[in-house]
Amino acid sequence: MGTTLDDITITGLSHAFSVAGAPLPVLEGIDLVMPAGRVSAVVGPSGSGKSTLLRIVAGLLPADEGRVAIGGRRVVGPDPRVGLVFQEPRLLPWRDALDNVAYPLELAGVGREERRDRAAAFLELVGLTGFGSALPGQLSGGMAQRVGLARALVQEPRVLLLDEPFGALDALTRDHLDAEILRLWDRLGATIVIVTHSIPEAVFLADRVVVLSARPGRVVADIPVELPRPRSWATLDEAASTRSARAIRDALERRGGPLPGPSDARLPVTGSAA
Amino acid sequence: MTTRADEQPATTAAAPRRGRAAGMSHLLRDVAAIAGVGLLLALVWQAIVWVGGYQPFFLPGPLVVLQRWQTAIVAGTLTPHLLTTLTEILLGLAVGISSALVIGFLLARSVSAERLLSPWIVAAQATPILALAPLIVIWFGSGLLSKVLICALICFFPMTVATTVGLRSVDPRLLEMGRSVRATRRQLLTTIELPAALPQVMGGLKVSVTLAVVGAIVAEWVGGERGLGVLINLARGSLFDTPLLFATLLTIALVGVVLYLVVVLLERRLLGARASG
Numbered sequence: 001m002g003t004t005l006d007d008i009t010i011t012g013l014s015h016a017f018s019v020a021g022a023p024l025p026v027l028e029g030i031d032l033v034m035p036a037g038r039v040s041a042v043v044g045p046s047g048s049g050k051s052t053l054l055r056i057v058a059g060l061l062p063a064d065e066g067r068v069a070i071g072g073r074r075v076v077g078p079d080p081r082v083g084l085v086f087q088e089p090r091l092l093p094w095r096d097a098l099d100n101v102a103y104p105l106e107l108a109g110v111g112r113e114e115r116r117d118r119a120a121a122f123l124e125l126v127g128l129t130g131f132g133s134a135l136p137g138q139l140s141g142g143m144a145q146r147v148g149l150a151r152a153l154v155q156e157p158r159v160l161l162l163d164e165p166f167g168a169l170d171a172l173t174r175d176h177l178d179a180e181i182l183r184l185w186d187r188l189g190a191t192i193v194i195v196t197h198s199i200p201e202a203v204f205l206a207d208r209v210v211v212l213s214a215r216p217g218r219v220v221a222d223i224p225v226e227l228p229r230p231r232s233w234a235t236l237d238e239a240a241s242t243r244s245a246r247a248i249r250d251a252l253e254r255r256g257g258p259l260p261g262p263s264d265a266r267l268p269v270t271g272s273a274a
Numbered sequence: 275m276t277t278r279a280d281e282q283p284a285t286t287a288a289a290p291r292r293g294r295a296a297g298m299s300h301l302l303r304d305v306a307a308i309a310g311v312g313l314l315l316a317l318v319w320q321a322i323v324w325v326g327g328y329q330p331f332f333l334p335g336p337l338v339v340l341q342r343w344q345t346a347i348v349a350g351t352l353t354p355h356l357l358t359t360l361t362e363i364l365l366g367l368a369v370g371i372s373s374a375l376v377i378g379f380l381l382a383r384s385v386s387a388e389r390l391l392s393p394w395i396v397a398a399q400a401t402p403i404l405a406l407a408p409l410i411v412i413w414f415g416s417g418l419l420s421k422v423l424i425c426a427l428i429c430f431f432p433m434t435v436a437t438t439v440g441l442r443s444v445d446p447r448l449l450e451m452g453r454s455v456r457a458t459r460r461q462l463l464t465t466i467e468l469p470a471a472l473p474q475v476m477g478g479l480k481v482s483v484t485l486a487v488v489g490a491i492v493a494e495w496v497g498g499e500r501g502l503g504v505l506i507n508l509a510r511g512s513l514f515d516t517p518l519l520f521a522t523l524l525t526i527a528l529v530g531v532v533l534y535l536v537v538v539l540l541e542r543r544l545l546g547a548r549a550s551g
């Protein structure tokens with residue numbers, strides 16, 4: 001599994017956007033280490049800068065202050081070691097599923113035959129064998145998101161960043177895909193950072209959960225999740241997971257600001273499931 | 275036209291070959307329907323001529339026109355004019371469209387370019403082509419060049435607007451996705467921006483080809499020795515041959531329809547597999 005080569009080190013990270021001429025501080029003094037080959041979850045109120053944090057780690061946005069390094073090498077732009085899954089699938093609507101998955105390989109100049117083979121393998125990995133020639137418009141929300149996941153995985157990144165990847169899906173699909181993420185992680189051993197609004201999801205997936213405060217986002221708690229692996233929803237240790245969930249909720253309520261109640265946290269976001 | 279392609283997204287994606295065949299049979303059905311309507315119009319037209327008892331120099335019936343059309347083709351009256359006009363249209367389209375693509379791209383890319391250029395482009399478009407054409411003929415002579423310029427000018431504006439709007443309509447989130455998988459600027463353009471702009475560009479192209487026909491005729495009216503516009507003038511003025519005038523008009527309309535159909539076919543080829551929305 002992971003070595004220290006793939007850990008993510010964030011030091012003294014601050015970022016502000018300028019909105020209508022005035023600076024809007026979004027992240028402040030973030031110091032974090034995401035250990036190699038582990039799953040870290042980031043939770044925080046809406047607007048606390050979670051997506052901004054991921055965009056900075058992915059090299060899509062230069063931070064105002066501080067530095068991000070992967071395996072000791074500073075991130076200065078989109079990095080081939082990093083795969084990113086967005087909140088929406090962001091598929092190219094004129095390409096079929098296979099060509100969407102093959103897209104990063106095409107950009108990297110991989111030959112047609114090889115990239116189609118590799119893309120097909122990753123489509124299979126996310127359980128979409130036989131859907132290679134389907135267009136994004138013909139896929140369900142969950143299937144499209146899995147194509148997005150396959151596209152992030154196809155270059156075999158050592159670091160996988162997931163920004164509320166299943167937030168728009170119904171709870172059942174989300175649970176199912178979360179279990180798939182763990183299965184993939186078992187196989188690939190990547191360093192995973194997942195941003196989520198769902199405390200149960202964070203507990204289920206992560207080795208530790210980072211809690212951010214309301215904007216400007218600061219780290220207010222870093223809560224280890226001591227659940228045995230491999231995990232599945234069926235065998236989940238209810239008592240231990242409830243303990244972790246409570247610790248996260250407490251941290252959020254003390255410092256983070258309001259989150260949805262325990263039952264709401266697993267409900268689909270109304271109207272946003274496509 | 276697009277709705278027809280959208281009717282069967284599953285077919286087009288799962289079996290592109292069958293999808294294309296279905297597209298062709300759709301096209302045949304379209305052509306048959308159009309021909310049927312044409313026949314109906316011809317009947318009404320003939321009825322009007324009979325009931326009104328009009329002379330052919332005032333309103334020739336469809337049969338007279340068809341006959342005149344045929345003799346004009348056989349006698350070689352029509353073809354040289356048609357070829358001249360087609361050359362003007364195609365060259366004008368090539369010049370107009372390629373410059374519109376370049377300028378449209380610049381306008382989409384740079385706000386300052388848009389501020390600087392768009393008032394002039396709009397002004398050029400707002401000036402009636404009929405008023406500009408004589409000037410262009412004075413400056414560039416009454417040969418092919420001025421015709422090509424007038425054709426190019428008339429389709430430049432819609433094509434530029436279509437290109438700019440198309441490129442601007444690209445979802446920034448798709449561009450961010452492209453950046454996240456390390457697309458270069460050039461790759462972003464070729465794999466995301468251009469394909470995303472294609473529907474609008476094709477729309478602009480449809481408008482442009484029909485306008486280019488108008489441009490060629492206007493240009494030939496203003497000054498020229500050959501072309502369908504010249505033939506109209508001849509038929510009306512010195513020859514006093516109204517059936518020939520009609521035959522020429524029909525030829526012009528046919529040129530427009532054929533060009534339009536070519537664009538529709540091109541569009542289906544390029545966008546056929548794309549799901550709606």
Ligand SMILES: Nc1ncnc2c1ncn2[C@@H]1O[C@H](COP(=O)(O)OP(=O)(O)OP(=O)(O)O)[C@@H](O)[C@H]1O
Nearest residue numbers: 017018019026045046047048049050051052053215
């Ligand atoms: N490009 C931008 N320009 C200006 N402001 C921005 C930009 N991107 C994000 N922001 C602002 O920064 C703040 C944090 O945004 P961010 O998307 O990182 O939050 P988040 O924690 O991911 O929220 P959510 O949970 O709702 O997705 C928000 O107030 C947002 O309005």
Ligand SMILES: [Mg+2]
Nearest residue numbers: 050051052163
């Ligand atoms: Mg977000």
